[in-house]
Amino acid sequence: NAGVTQTPxxxxxxxxxxxxxxxxxxxxxxxMYWYRQxxxxxxxxxxxxxxxxxxxxGEVPDGYNVSRLKKQNFxxxxxxxxxxxxxxxxxxxxxxxxGQAFFGxxxxxxxx
Amino acid sequence: EDQVTQSPEALRxxxxxxxxxxxxxxxxxxxxLFWYRQxxxxxxxxxFTLYSAGEEKEKExxxxxLTKKESFLHITAPKPEDSATYLCAVRxxxxxxxxxxxxxxxxxxxxxxxx
Numbered sequence: 494n495a496g497v498t499q500t501p502x503x504x505x506x507x508x509x510x511x512x513x514x515x516x517x518x519x520x521x522x523x524x525m526y527w528y529r530q531x532x533x534x535x536x537x538x539x540x541x542x543x544x545x546x547x548x549x550x551g552e553v554p555d556g557y558n559v560s561r562l563k564k565q566n567f568x569x570x571x572x573x574x575x576x577x578x579x580x581x582x583x584x585x586x587x588x589x590x591x592g593q594a595f596f597g598x599x600x601x602x603x604x605x
Numbered sequence: 606e607d608q609v610t611q612s613p614e615a616l617r618x619x620x621x622x623x624x625x626x627x628x629x630x631x632x633x634x635x636x637x638l639f640w641y642r643q644x645x646x647x648x649x650x651x652x653f654t655l656y657s658a659g660e661e662k663e664k665e666x667x668x669x670x671l672t673k674k675e676s677f678l679h680i681t682a683p684k685p686e687d688s689a690t691y692l693c694a695v696r697x698x699x700x701x702x703x704x705x706x707x708x709x710x711x712x713x714x715x716x717x718x719x720x
Contacts, residue, residue: 497648526708533712534712535609535692535710535711535712535713536649536692536694536708536710537710538707538708541707551707552707583648583649585648590636590696591636591637591656591696592654593639593651593654594639594651594708595651596641596648596649596650597648598647598648599646599647599648
């Protein structure tokens with residue numbers, strides 16, 4: 494069972510470059526999320542989606558955009574990367590509003 | 606504002622030395638408290654969900670309990686393979702500008718079990 498798969502696993506960007514992180518889930522979950530994890534800050538929600546074609550802002554959305562064109566995929570875009578976006582990014586999915594979230598393995602992004 | 610605080614930040618145990626991790630929370634209507642385990646370089650792995658005060662869940666050497674203000678993760682006779690960061694998260698009824706399904710995470714407890 495693949496669960497939640499993130500690509501790429503590692504990436505180094507120069508300031509101002511753009512990139513897209515891909516998240517794919519094979520559990521037919523309605524809800525998908527993007528989090529960032531920084532030392533001492535815990536996991537913080539960037540954007541989330543409650544179904545295909547829907548997206549919404551989370552706790553720290555600035556500098557990021559997302560799209561959910563297919564139910565199984567949730568894309569996170571950085572239009573103009575900044576050093577403050579150096580972090581580990583996690584995608585997660587859940588069936589509904591009460592169940593647990595399943596996480597991917599993470600993408601370690603460094604912006605220099 | 607909903608908040609989750611975990612303590613201690615780090616804990617070092619000898620193999621077989623039982624202990625507990627704490628997760629204190631303030632939420633507007635708890636819709637679930639979740640415990641996750643995270644190994645270095647990996648994503649969080651789900652352990653338990655608790656929904657109401659008095660509820661308990663067990664899995665091998667781990668036991669999670671819940672009161673109206675906090676949750677404990679009890680580790681009985683830990684082994685080195687239990688070494689990891691343990692994360693606590695809550696889901697509440699509060700509407701964060703539309704983010705009604707938001708999971709609020711604590712910063713975790715880093716557990717090291719020495720042989």
